[in-house]
Amino acid sequence: MALGPWWRIGWRNLGRNRRRTLITAAGLAFGYLAVVVLIGLMDGLTAEMIESGTGVLSGQLQVHDVEYRPERKIYDTIGGRDGTDVERLVREITSDPVVEAVAPRVFAGGLVSSGESTVAGILMGIDPKLEPGVSTLMNGMVRGRVPAAGTNEILIGTEMARQLEVDVGDEVILVAPAADGSMGNDLYTVSGVYQSGMAELDASYAVLPIGSLQILVALDPGRIHEIAASVTDPWLAPEAADRLTAGLSPLGVEVEVAAWTELRPEMLDYAQLADGWRFVVIFIVFAIAIFGVANTMLMATYERRREIAVMLALGTTPFSIVRSVLSEALALGILSLAFGAAITFPVMFWFHNAPPDLSWLYGDYTIFGALIRPRLRVEYHFAMALWTGVALLMTALLASLYPAARAARVPPADTLSGL
Numbered sequence: 001m002a003l004g005p006w007w008r009i010g011w012r013n014l015g016r017n018r019r020r021t022l023i024t025a026a027g028l029a030f031g032y033l034a035v036v037v038l039i040g041l042m043d044g045l046t047a048e049m050i051e052s053g054t055g056v057l058s059g060q061l062q063v064h065d066v067e068y069r070p071e072r073k074i075y076d077t078i079g080g081r082d083g084t085d086v087e088r089l090v091r092e093i094t095s096d097p098v099v100e101a102v103a104p105r106v107f108a109g110g111l112v113s114s115g116e117s118t119v120a121g122i123l124m125g126i127d128p129k130l131e132p133g134v135s136t137l138m139n140g141m142v143r144g145r146v147p148a149a150g151t152n153e154i155l156i157g158t159e160m161a162r163q164l165e166v167d168v169g170d171e172v173i174l175v176a177p178a179a180d181g182s183m184g185n186d187l188y189t190v191s192g193v194y195q196s197g198m199a200e201l202d203a204s205y206a207v208l209p210i211g212s213l214q215i216l217v218a219l220d221p222g223r224i225h226e227i228a229a230s231v232t233d234p235w236l237a238p239e240a241a242d243r244l245t246a247g248l249s250p251l252g253v254e255v256e257v258a259a260w261t262e263l264r265p266e267m268l269d270y271a272q273l274a275d276g277w278r279f280v281v282i283f284i285v286f287a288i289a290i291f292g293v294a295n296t297m298l299m300a301t302y303e304r305r306r307e308i309a310v311m312l313a314l315g316t317t318p319f320s321i322v323r324s325v326l327s328e329a330l331a332l333g334i335l336s337l338a339f340g341a342a343i344t345f346p347v348m349f350w351f352h353n354a355p356p357d358l359s360w361l362y363g364d365y366t367i368f369g370a371l372i373r374p375r376l377r378v379e380y381h382f383a384m385a386l387w388t389g390v391a392l393l394m395t396a397l398l399a400s401l402y403p404a405a406r407a408a409r410v411p412p413a414d415t416l417s418g419l
Contacts, residue, residue, distance in 0.1 A: 010325070017303075021335075026339070032388055040381060044377035054234060055230070063229070064076075083220050098237075103131045108123040111175045112206055122205050128209060137194060142195050143168050147207065149211065185216075282387070312410060341389070
């Protein structure tokens with residue numbers, strides 16, 4: 001009840017100079033827009049990097065034999081030299097509530113040759129039906145099709161195809177060290193050519209049906225090197241890894257379940273750095289806005305100094321004058337916040353659902369081996385939008401403290417006498 005009259009006085013005072021009020025409110029509102037959208041763009045860039053860095057090939061979760069990383073030796077398969085029940089293991093991993101898709105894999109290093117050209121590459125054996133749920137590598141098909149299971153077909157990148165001077169339908173020779181110490185070699189037909197957007201990946205990865213690669217490198221069907229998984233939210237991957245580590249132990253196989261935060265620590269560091277910059281952005285924008293609000297409140301109190309002097313002469317306490325100025329500043333902040341929210345959330349909705357594409361201006365680029373599309377994509381961050389609103393109101397109040405203190409010290413007699 002005590003704040004009621006001063007709140008009404010402060011709100012009405014905003015209408016005394018509407019042009020100045022609207023200019024100041026617009027400045028705060030656009031500051032709110034800039035902060036929320038800029039943080040959303042930073043979150044969008046981080047999300048794009050994580051999705052690309054984990055979605056193109058690696059997945060958000062990987063299950064290996066405990067001895068497989070970091071050397072990644074060909075004979076360190078899940079379950080050791082005896083292998084494991086791959087289908088059962090896949091079912092157990094899929095049963096986790098946040099796991100969306102699972103795909104077994106086999107890896108080997110080898111040489112890919114055609115005519116007089118030879119390229120050293122990484123041979124990756126996949127299940128053609130399960131792999132698309134985990135990685136987007138085969139979504140970048142530019143020619144041909146995915147290798148069919150049980151065939152001697154191979155999928156290569158555009159850069160490897162260029163170096164070998166081969167295309168769909170041509171034959172290449174694979175030579176790779178086998179798990180039993182022998183040297184595997186065979187003839188394969190190029191079924192398709194993919195383009196991931198990253199030249200180093202397009203030049204080095206060759207994809208085969210998992211059974212064909214197991215035959216080439218002398219691995220039994222139950223011996224695989226990795227099970228990759230995708231999850232509903234990349235940030236849930238560490239918790240899922242802990243659950244799977246406990247859940248897979250009763251199966252009798254010693255496995256390591258690693259989330260992308262462990263596999264790609266550089267991306268985690270970047271994401272944490274971006275989080276730390278959020279409050280720096282808020283501080284910089286609203287620290288600048290403080291001067292605009294302070295100038296408005298100084299002018300408003302200066303124009304009303306005779307009115308304030310009359311109030312003080314009639315017995316109004318200096319603290320009440322301070323409350324009236326702070327109430328006016330708070331009303332200005334609320335007006336600015338309402339205006340800012342009205343223009344910010346439609347922009348956020350637009351940039352989130354239909355982000356402007358800047359491909360016409362410059363091409364794709366990579367960060368930490370992740371392909372980034374030049375799109376102004378923003379992510380919703382309602383907690384940060386709330387904190388930005390609180391920062392806007394605090395800016396209005398802090399900026400009005402000095403004008404309020406000056407107004408409370410107006411000398412009534414001198415002011416009313418014209419001195």
